[in-house]
Amino acid sequence: MANSRYEYVKSFEAHDALLPSTWIVIRIDGCHFHRFSDVHEFEKPNDENALKLMNSCALAMFEQFPDIVFAYGVSDEYSFVLKKSSKFYERRSRKSCIDGEVWQFKSHSPLPETHGSVNLSRVMQDVENGHINNQYxxxxxxxxxxxxxxxxxxxxxxxxxxxxxxxxxxxxxxxxxxxxxxIFRKGSCIYREMVDEIVKYNEAGTPIRRPRKKVVLDHCDIIGPEFWNEHPTILLDK
Structure with a gap:
């Protein structure tokens, strides 16, 4: 539409920016997932291969979008937390969706639905619901x-x-x-962790290190304070 006679349509778009300095949570949910899992004969209640596929896609999201600081996945859902200072799509709520081409699971299922939120507790709610639903x-x-x-x-x-x-x-x-x-009971979480990386050795054979952020995939309890106390840099917004 850009540079065309239809570009005037943009003037009718509503200004729907999310509140500044707030977390943005984008949740991607499978579409018609029950039918899809039946067609492909997924193991019930959990199919490990499908979960690993979703995790690999979520890891790719971290590589594509540096504004993502945390992600949580359970069942056919993944929630992505963007840092508070993010300017992603100018913080427009109707534009705050993740590029479908990166979400590789679409090549194996119908396109997932996406929507934005500014409530970090959405991820916590997913954790609790994930445990309850998986046990049931x-x-x-x-x-x-x-x-x-x-x-x-x-x-x-x-x-x-x-x-x-x-x-x-x-x-x-x-x-x-x-x-x-x-992975079944607690779901999957992805975050960046500061590590010391060996870049080279000096003449004496001593390793020379430099700090860098490493993307980590884990399956652990993130509801209580213990996880966040152990990983205080996740939500530093840097």
């Missing part, structure tokens, strides 16, 4: 695999608490939920 789904699919119908499995799990689901898994299927791989 683990119980649900174990019951279905054992011969229960989906409706029967839903009725059995209706109103159950965390401890009751853990007990069901252990007593009926011998599964200790806390021993399930962390």
């Amino acid at each position: 789904n683990t119980c649900f699919w174990m019951l279905v695999d054992s011969g229960k119908s989906k409706r029967e499995a839903q009725d059995i799990l209706k109103g159950t608490q965390t401890s009751e689901k853990n007990e069901l898994l252990y007593e009926k299927f011998g599964i200790n939920y806390n021993m399930i791989p962390a």
Whole structure:
């Protein structure tokens, strides 16, 4: 449209800039993911290969967009936190979407939906929901695999608490939920961590180091203060 007779249309665009000096959280969510996972026969409740594919795409996002300081992924969702000083797309809420070409998962599924937010708690909410949903789904699919119908499995799990689901898994299927791989229980988080990199050795053989930021993929608890106390540079906005 640029430099064309239709360029006047831009004058009708609303000024929808997000608040300055606030975190921007962009959430990418799978479109029709249940159908997609059925068609490709994903393992239930978690398909490790699909999760690893999403993680590799998210790592590529970090390389493409330096304003991203943190990301959290669970199930078919990924949330990306942009630093408070980011000028990404001039902080326009309707433009705050990640380039679909970088989100490589689109070549394996329908294009994901994206939207912007300025609430950092969105990521925390995803963490909590991810744990609750994964525990429920683990119980649900174990019951279905054992011969229960989906409706029967839903009725059995209706109103159950965390401890009751853990007990069901252990007593009926011998599964200790806390021993399930962390990538399933806790999701995936990506951030940059300062490390000392060896750049060369001097004549005496002593390594000469320089600090640099390394992109890290981890599966850990980020709800409590422990993680953030151990990684204080993530949200320094530098």
